[in-house]
Structure formats: structure tokens, C-alpha cells
Amino acid sequence: MDFKILAKKFAFYAYYHLNCNSYDRIYFENILLSLFHEEIPTNEEINLEEIKKMNVPDTLIEELYTLLKKKDESFATKIMGILTKSPSEVISQFEKSAKEINTDVALEDFYNLQIKNYYIRKNEIDKNIVWSCKYEYPLEITINLSRPEKDNKEIKKNTIQKEEIYPHCALCKENIGYAGNFLSSPRQNLRVIPLLLNNEKWFMQFSPYCYYPQHIIVINEKHTPMCINKNTFIRLCDFVDKFPLYFLGSNSDLPIVGGSILNHEHYQGGKHCMPLMKSKVKYEIFANKQFTINYIDWYNSVLSVESENRMILIEIMNHILLTWENYDDKDINIISHTKNIRHNTITPIVFKDKNRYKSYLILRNNRCNEQYPFGIFHAHPEYHFIKKEGIGLMESMGFFVLPGRLKKQMENIVDFFRQDKTLETFLSEHPDMYSFKVFLKDLMSRYSKNIDTEILKNVLKVRVEKICRNILLNTAVFPNTEEGKEHAFAFFKCLKFNE
Ligand SMILES: [Zn+2]
Known part of the structure; x- marks a missing residue:
């Protein structure tokens, strides 16, 4: 050769x-x-x-x-x-x-x-660990081996990125054909398709990380920050009108409850049926001949709006957004503003079922307090060793993308149970495992060191699933309890649909 x-x-x-x-x-x-x-x-x-x-x-x-x-x-x-x-x-x-x-x-x-053309590295993606499970509702979990892990501090830092960096960010159209540098990946083989959404220039490309087949990213041609407003809903509807087999959703526009890129407006979608899209109705808030609003039976707090008339759908979605943006319920820690800083936002998703538009509005709040300095409605600290990144669009819909490091860390745990080492020795040999200390102590109290490897692997898998479920419950602004239900109903009343 x-x-x-x-x-x-x-x-x-x-x-x-x-x-x-x-x-x-x-x-x-x-x-x-x-x-x-x-x-x-x-x-x-x-x-x-x-x-x-x-x-x-x-x-x-x-x-x-x-x-x-x-x-x-x-x-x-x-x-x-x-x-x-x-x-x-x-x-x-x-x-x-x-x-x-x-x-x-x-x-x-x-x-x-x-x-x-090697933009989506199919062979690499096929190595990701993927499984689904069902607790109250379904969940899909993937340990993504190619996507780098970002924490909320890094994401905040990126929003104040210096102007002179070229391309400004990983989503800017200037990435097309770019050779890459120490900050950005080579993108000579990236191709995009232009789109007109709400009469503005946007374009779409596939995600190189490909969380599921045909994972699409829809990007504003302008490098402009994420912003959820009525225009977002118009654009989501424009997209599903053009591509009726796809869903499209947006991360929210605030840190902690948003995605990893807040400084460039973009949406994500695909043909995949996300776990949330298989959910059922918990309570009908309002229905008439033109539209229906439901409270969804799901881990976190989700309203759905359905209508055959897209103008009505957009108006109702906007009404819910504006009401939520100023909604306070101090008893359950929902405070919409601290001085002029907004905390309430939503994660919206739109898709079509024949001629009917269906949308989900996931209610979010990004406030932090002394007890939860990383976010009251964010993954609580005891789960950060599994996932510390913002719980964005994908996770809110029950689709967990976990960092690639977990594969090796889970293997380390299996090795630890096979070896005759103290926890202290193991941790000193694997400094990245310190955050697992409480988790390991708990495992050691329940299982002996000679546990069958396959059984242990399954225990670890189930533990990860339960943590993902608990993280989603952490993000619920209205807790999934009888008391939480009353608070949710107080919000529905404020929407004034029955007056
Ligand atoms: Zn950009």
C-alpha cells in the first residue's frame, strides 16, 4: 500500500x-x-x-x-x-x-x-452505549463516547466569548469547510441546507454526535442569543409544516435549564419518537372545538397544546409562556424574577400528527439558593457524578445523554469489586472516581466483593437509570405529589381559560 x-x-x-x-x-x-x-x-x-x-x-x-x-x-x-x-x-x-x-x-x-462523507462518524456512534427502561414512564439513556462533557460554569463562560474568535461558535455558518483550530473541530465535510423560518434566514445540518438517527439542528444564520418568544413558536410550526415527519424543539433561553450553547439561536429535532411523545394526559385543563390544553403525566411539569389551527396554537403557546414568565409561587420556590433577572422560561416542542399540531411546553425555572447553589430545579448535587450538565431539551423529554467518561468509570467499579483493594487505595489510584465515593460506599454496604460480574453490571445500570429518573423529578417545578398538584392547579387557574 x-x-x-x-x-x-x-x-x-x-x-x-x-x-x-x-x-x-x-x-x-x-x-x-x-x-x-x-x-x-x-x-x-x-x-x-x-x-x-x-x-x-x-x-x-x-x-x-x-x-x-x-x-x-x-x-x-x-x-x-x-x-x-x-x-x-x-x-x-x-x-x-x-x-x-x-x-x-x-x-x-x-x-x-x-x-x-465522514461528517457523521457512524462507526464511532455505533459504539455508544444505548438502552431504554421504564419507571413511571419510559426513559432512553445513552452514554455518548464522542461528545465532550460541559458543565454549567463553562456554558456561562461561553456566552461571554470574545468577538475575535473565528468562527464565533460551533454553530455559526462560517464552520462550513473550516479546517478547525484548537477550539473548533475540522468541518471541511460539513454541508447545510438553507431554510426560511418566520421569513428569516436559517439553515439546518445534522448533529455530528447523532444522539438518534437523523438528529437535526436548525440554526439561525445570525449569531444571536437563544430567546424563547412568540417567534420561536412560529418558526417551530414553519419547520414542521415543511418536514411533517419531524419534531422540532428548543432548549430554553436561560443557563442551568438550557442547552450547552446559549449564545447562538438554534433548535433540535428529528424523526425519533422521544419518550415524552409517548406520554399520556394527566388532566385536561381546557378544551373547546378549536384547541385542547392538557397537563401531561410526566416526570417534570409539562403542558400540551393541540390544535388544527396553527395561529390559535401559537397564540395559546405564547399566552402560557407570558403567564409563566411572571408567575410566582414562593411556597414551592418558584420566584419568577430576582430584581430584573428572569428565572422562568419554557422548553417548547412542536410536531404534527396528520393535520393536527401538537406541542409541549415544559415549565422551567433556573433560580439557585443556598441549599441548591447549582439550581433548585436542576440535578441535585448528589447526582452530579453521573450528570452535572444542564438538563436541556433532550433530557427533559426523557432522552438522557450521559458523558463518555461513565463507560470507563463503570468498568473501574467492576474492577474494584474484583480486586482486593481498600476504597482509599482505589480512589488514590483513580482520582476521577472521588465523586463516586458515597455511591461506592453504598454499593459496598449492599454487595460483597465476590458478587457476580454480570449481576454487578446490571446493578450499576439500574442505579444509573434511577438517577436519571430522580434528576428529571428534580427539574419538576410542580412536585409530583398531591401538594404539588394543588400548586399546579393554581397556575392553571391563572391561565384564565375557564373564564
Ligand atoms: Zn455562532
């Missing part, structure tokens, strides 16, 4: 998998030869059947790393960017399919292109 052969293989990969014709193939081979400092192509035959069968380019990228004698991700991404049609050609192809077939097929093809 040499660079000449690899250039030929990559060119044929593009020919079979990236919508190239035979002219493009010659062109790509020559471009790659020059990139590899070679002058003439190889005469050697290569196994075309093998390349034809490839679902992803990972084998070729491994061959590249072997020849380079190092893992140069930036160089690999650059090659895949060269082999991918230009941003405008990808957009034209998308628009053609959307017009001639439908938007669903167009999105599916776009998604497959982003897998084939």
Missing part, C-alpha cells in the same frame, strides 16, 4: 458513494496525488468490489493514518471535504429531491451523504 494506491481508492469511493461521475473521479485522484506529493497515478489494480461495498470510509481513513504514521483527523476530514460535492451542489440536489419526490426523501439522502 502506498499513497498512490490510496488516492485511487479514495477517488473510487467518491465515485461509488458521493454522487461523482467518471470525470470527477479522475479530477479527485489528481487532486489527492498532489496533496500526497505524488506526481503520477498508480497502474496497480485495486479491488473495486471492496470499495463498492463500503458503507463508510473508515477503512480508507485507517489506511491513511497508517501511511502517515499518525492519526491526523484534520487531514482526513480535509480529504473527505474535497471528495464531497460543494455546498451549493448539495443544496441544489436537496431542493431537486424535495420538489420531485418529497422533503422526507431529500432529508434522508442528505443524512446518508453526511454519513458516507
Whole structure:
């Protein structure tokens, strides 16, 4: 194997998998030869059947790393960017399919292109640990091995990021084709599709972390902060009108109860049926011929609004938002403002069921107090060793994305139970496990060191599930108790639908 052969293989990969014709193939081979400092192509035959069968380019990228004698991700991404049609050609192809077939097929093809061109690293994503479970309601849990973990302090710091950083943030359109630097990942193979939402310029791309298949991110062309208002609801409805098989939701616009990027307005969605979308109604707040408002049977505090009329839906959603933004109930720690600082916000989600619009409004409050300095309605400190990041859109809907470090940490615990070591020795050997101390002490009090490994693994899994459930209960502004129910009803009364 040499660079000449690899250039030929990559060119044929593009020919079979990236919508190239035979002219493009010659062109790509020559471009790659020059990139590899070679002058003439190889005469050697290569196994075309093998390349034809490839679902992803990972084998070729491994061959590249072997020849380079190092893992140069930036160089690999650059090659895949060269082999991918230009941003405008990808957009034209998308628009053609959307017009001639439908938007669903167009999105599916776009998604497959982003897998084939190594933007979505399918092989890596398939290594994530994924499972579902059911307590009062279903939950889905994934230990994501590729996404970096961010805590709330870091997220706050990012909102005051300096202007001169290029690209401003990971979502700005200037990432398209960018080689990356110490702060941002190489994105030569990123392609996006422009969208008009609420008559403003937005665009969409797939998430490289791909929490579930076709995990889409919808991004404002302007680098402008997250903001939940009536325009948000209009844009969400515009999106589901264009892509009726997808849901779209927004993280809230405040730290602690929002997502990891607050400084650039964006939404997330997909075709996946999230656990919350399988929930049932706990109580009908109001219904007439035009719309229905329900209180949802769920871990945290969620209202749903349904209507066939999108104007009515948007007005009702906005009315609930505005009422909630100024709502106080000191007995259960809900204080909407501290001086001029707002604490109340919502996490909205919209999807369509045939002609009917369905929406969820998850009520949120980001206040902190002495007892809960990280957030009263945030994961309480005893659970931070599992998840300390903000409980955003995904988790609120029952879809937990846990940090990749947990895989190794769970393996460490299994090893600890196999070894004859004291807890102190184990912790001194694994400083990152200090936050697990209380958890480990509790495990040791219940299980002996000779516990069967498979049984222990299952115990750990169930413990993680229960913590995820408890974290969601922590985020409920109206506790899931009889008393909490009365407080929720006091809020529904303030909505004045029955007057
Ligand atoms: Zn940005």
C-alpha cells in the first residue's frame, strides 16, 4: 500500500458513494496525488468490489493514518471535504429531491451523504452505549463516547466569548469547510441546507454526535442569543409544516435549564419518537372545538397544546409562556424574577400528527439558593457524578445523554469489586472516581466483593437509570405529589381559560 494506491481508492469511493461521475473521479485522484506529493497515478489494480461495498470510509481513513504514521483527523476530514460535492451542489440536489419526490426523501439522502462523507462518524456512534427502561414512564439513556462533557460554569463562560474568535461558535455558518483550530473541530465535510423560518434566514445540518438517527439542528444564520418568544413558536410550526415527519424543539433561553450553547439561536429535532411523545394526559385543563390544553403525566411539569389551527396554537403557546414568565409561587420556590433577572422560561416542542399540531411546553425555572447553589430545579448535587450538565431539551423529554467518561468509570467499579483493594487505595489510584465515593460506599454496604460480574453490571445500570429518573423529578417545578398538584392547579387557574 502506498499513497498512490490510496488516492485511487479514495477517488473510487467518491465515485461509488458521493454522487461523482467518471470525470470527477479522475479530477479527485489528481487532486489527492498532489496533496500526497505524488506526481503520477498508480497502474496497480485495486479491488473495486471492496470499495463498492463500503458503507463508510473508515477503512480508507485507517489506511491513511497508517501511511502517515499518525492519526491526523484534520487531514482526513480535509480529504473527505474535497471528495464531497460543494455546498451549493448539495443544496441544489436537496431542493431537486424535495420538489420531485418529497422533503422526507431529500432529508434522508442528505443524512446518508453526511454519513458516507465522514461528517457523521457512524462507526464511532455505533459504539455508544444505548438502552431504554421504564419507571413511571419510559426513559432512553445513552452514554455518548464522542461528545465532550460541559458543565454549567463553562456554558456561562461561553456566552461571554470574545468577538475575535473565528468562527464565533460551533454553530455559526462560517464552520462550513473550516479546517478547525484548537477550539473548533475540522468541518471541511460539513454541508447545510438553507431554510426560511418566520421569513428569516436559517439553515439546518445534522448533529455530528447523532444522539438518534437523523438528529437535526436548525440554526439561525445570525449569531444571536437563544430567546424563547412568540417567534420561536412560529418558526417551530414553519419547520414542521415543511418536514411533517419531524419534531422540532428548543432548549430554553436561560443557563442551568438550557442547552450547552446559549449564545447562538438554534433548535433540535428529528424523526425519533422521544419518550415524552409517548406520554399520556394527566388532566385536561381546557378544551373547546378549536384547541385542547392538557397537563401531561410526566416526570417534570409539562403542558400540551393541540390544535388544527396553527395561529390559535401559537397564540395559546405564547399566552402560557407570558403567564409563566411572571408567575410566582414562593411556597414551592418558584420566584419568577430576582430584581430584573428572569428565572422562568419554557422548553417548547412542536410536531404534527396528520393535520393536527401538537406541542409541549415544559415549565422551567433556573433560580439557585443556598441549599441548591447549582439550581433548585436542576440535578441535585448528589447526582452530579453521573450528570452535572444542564438538563436541556433532550433530557427533559426523557432522552438522557450521559458523558463518555461513565463507560470507563463503570468498568473501574467492576474492577474494584474484583480486586482486593481498600476504597482509599482505589480512589488514590483513580482520582476521577472521588465523586463516586458515597455511591461506592453504598454499593459496598449492599454487595460483597465476590458478587457476580454480570449481576454487578446490571446493578450499576439500574442505579444509573434511577438517577436519571430522580434528576428529571428534580427539574419538576410542580412536585409530583398531591401538594404539588394543588400548586399546579393554581397556575392553571391563572391561565384564565375557564373564564
Ligand atoms: Zn455562532
